Amino acid sequence: xxxxxxxxxxxxxxxxxxxxxxxxxxxxxxxxxxxxxxxxxxxxxxxxxxxxxxxxxxxxxxxxxxxxxxxxxxxxxxxxxxxxxxxxxxxxxxxxxxxxxxxxxxxxxxxxxxxxxxxxxxxxxxxxxxxxxxxxxxxxxxxxxxxxxxxxxxxxxxxxxxxxxxxxxxxxxxxxxxxxxxxxxxxxxxxxxxxxxxxxxxxxxxxxxxxxxxxxxxxxxxxxxxxxxxxxxxxxxxxxxxxxxxxxxxxxxxxxxxxxxxxxxxxxxxxxxxxxxxxxxxxxxxxxxxxxxxxxxxxxxxxxxxxxxxxxxxxxxxxxxxxxxxxxxxxxxxxxxxxxxxxxxxx
Ligand code: 6MZ
Numbered sequence: 641x642x643x644x645x646x647x648x649x650x651x652x653x654x655x656x657x658x659x660x661x662x663x664x665x666x667x668x669x670x671x672x673x674x675x676x677x678x679x680x681x682x683x684x685x686x687x688x689x690x691x692x693x694x695x696x697x698x699x700x701x702x703x704x705x706x707x708x709x710x711x712x713x714x715x716x717x718x719x720x721x722x723x724x725x726x727x728x729x730x731x732x733x734x735x736x737x738x739x740x741x742x743x744x745x746x747x748x749x750x751x752x753x754x755x756x757x758x759x760x761x762x763x764x765x766x767x768x769x770x771x772x773x774x775x776x777x778x779x780x781x782x783x784x785x786x787x788x789x790x791x792x793x794x795x796x797x798x799x800x801x802x803x804x805x806x807x808x809x810x811x812x813x814x815x816x817x818x819x820x821x822x823x824x825x826x827x828x829x830x831x832x833x834x835x836x837x838x839x840x841x842x843x844x845x846x847x848x849x850x851x852x853x854x855x856x857x858x859x860x861x862x863x864x865x866x867x868x869x870x871x872x873x874x875x876x877x878x879x880x881x882x883x884x885x886x887x888x889x890x891x892x893x894x895x896x897x898x899x900x901x902x903x904x905x906x907x908x909x910x911x912x913x914x915x916x917x918x919x920x921x922x923x924x925x926x927x928x929x930x931x932x933x934x935x936x937x938x939x940x941x942x943x944x945x946x947x948x949x950x951x952x953x954x955x956x957x958x959x960x961x962x963x964x965x966x967x968x969x970x971x972x973x974x975x976x977x978x979x980x981x982x983x984x985x986x987x
Contacts, residue, residue: 643902643940644936644940645936645939648939648940649932649936651936651946651949652932652949653932655949655950656953656973656974657731657733657734657932657935657953657956658734658736658956658957658970659736659920659921659931660737660842660887660918660920660956660960661737661739661887661918661920661922662724662737662738662920662921662924663740663785663816664720664721664738664739665740665741666704666707666922666923666925666926667724667727667728667921667924667925668707668711668724668925669727669925670925672723672925673710673925677710680710680712682706682709682710689703690703690706694895695926696897697818697847697848697896697897697898698818698820700923700926701817701818703926704926712745712747712748712750713748713750714748714754714755714758715758717755717758717759717762718758718759718761718762718765720762721738721740721759721760721762721763721766722762722763722765722766722769723766724738724762725738725762725763725766725767725770726766726770728778728931729776729777729778731931731932732776732932733778733931734776734777734778734779734970734974735778735779735780735781735957735962735970736779736781737780737781737782737811737812737960737961738759738763738780738781738783739783739784740756740759740782740783740785741784741785741817742756742784742785742798742801743755752797752798752801753801756782756784756805760782760805760808760809763780766780767780779966780809781809781812781960781961781962782809782810782811783802783811783812783814783961784798784801784802784812784814785813785814785815785816786798786813786816786830786831787817788815788816788818788821788827789817790817790822790827791826792826792827792829792830795830795831796829796830798813799813799830799833799834799837799839800833802834802837802839803837803838806837810839811839811840811962812834812840812841812842812863812961813830813831813834814843814844814866815827815831815841815843815844816844816866819844819848820848824856828860831843831860831862840961841862841863841864842862842864842865842866842887843857843862843864843865843866844866845857845858845866845867845868846867846868846869846871846875847866847867847869847898848870848898849870850870851875854868854871854875855875858875858878858882858884862884864884864885864886864918864959865879865885865887866886866887866889866920867886867887867889867893867898868886868888868910869893869898869906879915880913883916884916885915885918885958886910886915886916886917886918887918887920888905888907888910888918888920889919889920889921889922889934890902890905890907890919890934891921891922891927891933891934891937892927902940902941903942907919907938907942908941911942911952916958917952918956918959919931919934919935919952919953920934921934935949935953938952950978953974954971954974957970957971
């Protein structure tokens with residue numbers, strides 16, 4: 641069943657957009673995954689997992705482990721980073737904060753640093769091609785993710801790497817991974833260090849019901865939160881009182897069954913309460929979506945007008961991890977896009 645209308649999708653494609661929650665290895669094109677699976681002679685039983693369809697949250701994490709088996713070397717990492725940036729640019733995303741978990745793979749001579757440099761290389765190549773083709777420009781920054789399977793030392797290594805690479809476009813730290821694993825106390829010291837180093841912080845929170853952890857995360861006061869699906873009344877009130885912006889991913893939460901249906905998604909109550917919300921894709925490849933589709937789905941589920949869609953898109957600029965001057969540049973870009981669309985309508 642399609643949860644959006646084609647006419648609205650066209651409008652959403654024309655809308656300039658900001659993507660703030662996209663995982664690199666979750667954003668791979670289907671065709672790329674298949675090609676890499678063949679090249680790496682992936683076990684056919686694992687290939688089955690790649691076939692699209694609804695998948696629970698735990699199946700999703702199994703799928704990420706499979707994708708990680710086929711995106712192992714530096715060249716592939718650079719290639720997928722470049723392709724993902726191009727896909728967001730083609731969807732009229734003007735600013736992308738891509739996130740990825742730095743990986744150590746001794747068999748490929750890969751360290752967390754060399755992995756991250758391979759990603760940065762791919763991002764730069766795509767941006768260079770975009771500028772050369774005089775296509776739509778896309779600005780990109782990188783967040784380094786701590787996987788919940790990692791211990792305190794590994795988390796700190798990622799934070800130190802991010803701090804060293806700030807001048808190369810790394811702007812923050814994300815905490816993600818299977819929400820049923822690990823303990824908040826393991827990563828908190830590394831996240832405190834990230835804050836001391838001037839990095840921004842976003843946390844996957846309440847993707848499953850875990851009130852003690854969600855409360856600790858809210859008290860930590862990250863710059864942004866992701867998901868916030870499973871809150872009781874007390875936590876919801878605490879969350880509202882913090883004013884921390886939330887990255888919300890409709891398709892991801894529905895497909896993984898964290899939320900029952902689109903109209904019941906918490907995007908709408910958060911938005912209606914005036915709490916800052918940002919529409920994001922999460923894993924556009926794994927969930928067969930795009931940011932334009934997420935906007936079109938929101939339009940249908942919550943009966944948003946085109947003006948509201950535009951306002952939601954533009955408001956995301958405030959919540960990027962850019963400095964004030966860079967945010968101002970993006971606002972100007974949105975204004976130019978608005979004038980261009982109006983002129984096209986009148987001609
Ligand atoms: C939590 C998620 C996620 O880092 O290898 N990831 N973590 N919840 C989600 N909701 C569905 N989707 C993706 O990209 C894949 C990794 O991102 C995290 C997981 O740790 C996954 O292994 P990278 O580029």
